[in-house]
Amino acid sequence: MAVTETEQKTVQKELTLNMGPQHPSTHGVLRLVLDLQGETVVGVDPRPGYLHRGIEKLMEYRTYHQIIPITDRLEYISCMNNNLGYVVAVEKLASISVPERAQFIRTLTAELGRLSAHLVWLGTHALDIGAMTVCLYALRERELLLDLFEMATGARQTVSYARIGGVRNDLPRDFFDKCYEFVDLFPKRLTEYDTLIRENRIWLRRTKGIGVMTAEDAVNYGLTGGTLRGSGVDYDLRKAEPYAAYDKVDFDVPLGKNGDVYDRYIVRLEEMRQSNRIIRQCLDKMQPGPVMTDDPRYAVPEKTQVMQNMESLAHQFVLMSKWAPMPKGEVYSATEAPKGELGFYIVSDGSGKPYRIKIRAPSYVNLSAFPKMVTGHMMADVVACIGTIDIVLGECDR
Amino acid sequence: MIGRVKKLFNTVFLIEIGKGLALTLRTMLKPAVTRQYPREKRKPFAGSRGLHAMRRDDSGQKERCIGCGLCEAVCPADAITVITAEGPDHEKIVSSYELNLLRCVFCGFCIDACPVSAIQMTPEFELACTSRKDAFYTKERLVKIGDKYMGGKG
Ligand code: SF4
Ligand code: SF4
Numbered sequence: 001m002a003v004t005e006t007e008q009k010t011v012q013k014e015l016t017l018n019m020g021p022q023h024p025s026t027h028g029v030l031r032l033v034l035d036l037q038g039e040t041v042v043g044v045d046p047r048p049g050y051l052h053r054g055i056e057k058l059m060e061y062r063t064y065h066q067i068i069p070i071t072d073r074l075e076y077i078s079c080m081n082n083n084l085g086y087v088v089a090v091e092k093l094a095s096i097s098v099p100e101r102a103q104f105i106r107t108l109t110a111e112l113g114r115l116s117a118h119l120v121w122l123g124t125h126a127l128d129i130g131a132m133t134v135c136l137y138a139l140r141e142r143e144l145l146l147d148l149f150e151m152a153t154g155a156r157q158t159v160s161y162a163r164i165g166g167v168r169n170d171l172p173r174d175f176f177d178k179c180y181e182f183v184d185l186f187p188k189r190l191t192e193y194d195t196l197i198r199e200n201r202i203w204l205r206r207t208k209g210i211g212v213m214t215a216e217d218a219v220n221y222g223l224t225g226g227t228l229r230g231s232g233v234d235y236d237l238r239k240a241e242p243y244a245a246y247d248k249v250d251f252d253v254p255l256g257k258n259g260d261v262y263d264r265y266i267v268r269l270e271e272m273r274q275s276n277r278i279i280r281q282c283l284d285k286m287q288p289g290p291v292m293t294d295d296p297r298y299a300v301p302e303k304t305q306v307m308q309n310m311e312s313l314a315h316q317f318v319l320m321s322k323w324a325p326m327p328k329g330e331v332y333s334a335t336e337a338p339k340g341e342l343g344f345y346i347v348s349d350g351s352g353k354p355y356r357i358k359i360r361a362p363s364y365v366n367l368s369a370f371p372k373m374v375t376g377h378m379m380a381d382v383v384a385c386i387g388t389i390d391i392v393l394g395e396c397d398r
Numbered sequence: 399m400i401g402r403v404k405k406l407f408n409t410v411f412l413i414e415i416g417k418g419l420a421l422t423l424r425t426m427l428k429p430a431v432t433r434q435y436p437r438e439k440r441k442p443f444a445g446s447r448g449l450h451a452m453r454r455d456d457s458g459q460k461e462r463c464i465g466c467g468l469c470e471a472v473c474p475a476d477a478i479t480v481i482t483a484e485g486p487d488h489e490k491i492v493s494s495y496e497l498n499l500l501r502c503v504f505c506g507f508c509i510d511a512c513p514v515s516a517i518q519m520t521p522e523f524e525l526a527c528t529s530r531k532d533a534f535y536t537k538e539r540l541v542k543i544g545d546k547y548m549g550g551k552g
Contacts, residue, residue, distance in 0.1 A: 066474035069505040154447035199414040321471035
């Protein structure tokens with residue numbers, strides 16, 4: 001039977017396929033509009049925004065202190081890093097100095113947060129590609145981390161731990177034993193993940209040469225975090241602009257070579273080893289001392305002081321009800337969150353509430369490189385590429 | 399050359415897959431780490447942030463809260479409502495204290511803010527309820543929880 005002209009057109013026409021927002025491998029509620037030519041992806045249009053909660057707007061109606069729990073809801077897998085990123089920005093705005101012990105605690109908890117984020121990434125990424133065991137093992141280790149969070153802060157997920165000028169409370173004594181236990185155990189567990197997938201032929205076939213970003217492209221797209229370092233660009237804010245106690249600990253920044261899915265996997269896995277190293281150093285180097293700033297303007301007074309001392313009581317009332325006036329001005333400060341550069345741009349009008357806060361969410365920026373990564377690959381590589389840019393939609397959509 | 403032979407050997411005999419399977423087999427023989435939740439309960443750690451409780455004052459007769467409203471002011475989720483009135487001896491009494499658990503995010507700011515440590519948090523985390531009304535915790539209910547976790551005295 002002869003093929004008519006219309007039929008021929010239909011055969012050549014691309015197929016448009018909606019993937020998500022409710023799809024198990026889109027890591028939340030990401031919607032992708034895929035243009036397919038047979039099994040090959042010829043174009044993709046990510047449509048984020050399904051998890052938009054107006055976080056930046058909500059922040060304008062809260063005092064600087066009340067914003068801390070909102071930052072938990074950005075990248076909800078590693079709340080510690082979001083809290084830290086925010087308070088570092090506020091401290092820069094008002095030039096608040098933070099005592100050393102608090103700095104070490106912040107570094108320690110931020111690295112624990114990084115581990116918990118990377119474990120979820122590893123688990124889900126491997127699960128997307130088909131390695132189910134890794135997911136179960138990774139979540140098993142994450143449970144230990146969540147226990148540590150609960151000991152330190154009282155909450156497992158939405159920790160709200162960092163405070164402007166310090167941290168909420170000092171670490172309890174049994175935390176240290178548990179944490180040492182964890183850092184001893186964790187490298188062994190990392191070796192287990194390696195045994196499972198590092199040389200696995202299916203894993204290699206699914207990840208090598210997929211989603212390649214050259215170093216130049218990666219920089220041009222503004223990528224940060226493991227997604228950038230997988231392409232071999234040495235840029236880590238913990239080294240480039242050290243905050244908290246990162247200048248007092250020793251660690252390496254792992255780099256990839258080819259910029260494909262496999263290299264990014266190696267980079268993040270190595271990052272976990274380095275995080276483990278940082279945690280151990282923090283535990284060793286921590287000296288006793290205060291965990292809240294002595295800056296009289298912004299230091300939240302201790303409970304015992306509040307109960308005995310009239311000035312502290314009055315100060316407590318001011319800080320808790322409307323926060324102290326902040327200096328007028330604008331500030332941008334960025335920290336290295338597990339996904340990349342997490343920046344807060346704060347505009348202050350001199351009151352206890354910010355005039356405007358803009359969040360530079362690494363997931364959002366990294367997502368922009370997704371079409372570049374996936375175009376030309378097969379349909380099945382789409383999930384590998386979503387996993388490798390390591391996005392969390394809570395942060396992407398804000 | 400030796401490297402290539404080794405690689406060929408590994409490829410033909412599925413060495414890396416075998417190693418992975420050996421690991422999963424070993425793990426299978428270890429005790430399971432999964433908790434069968436409703437039957438096996440984990441003990442929460444000290445200082446765990448769960449359901450709120452109200453302490454009693456030193457006399458043990460009434461709640462410790464002085465009605466300052468600081469918890470209401472600091473709450474980022476607007477979960478607390480405090481209403482005060484004038485008592486028979488012209489003292490300030492807390493006529494109503496209501497905590498809306500449907501709004502609460504368990505940040506713990508209210509307990510950090512309370513100047514008399516009246517409102518506290520307990521490690522109670524099983525908070526499911528079948529009616530909206532049950533999610534509103536009044537002063538009396540909070541005091542009762544306080545009695546359960548901290549004894550009747552302040
Ligand atoms: S825990 Fe946080 S959200 Fe809940 S009532 Fe207290 S201040 Fe409000
Ligand atoms: S619970 Fe504490 S902070 Fe809240 S109104 Fe009572 S005394 Fe004030």
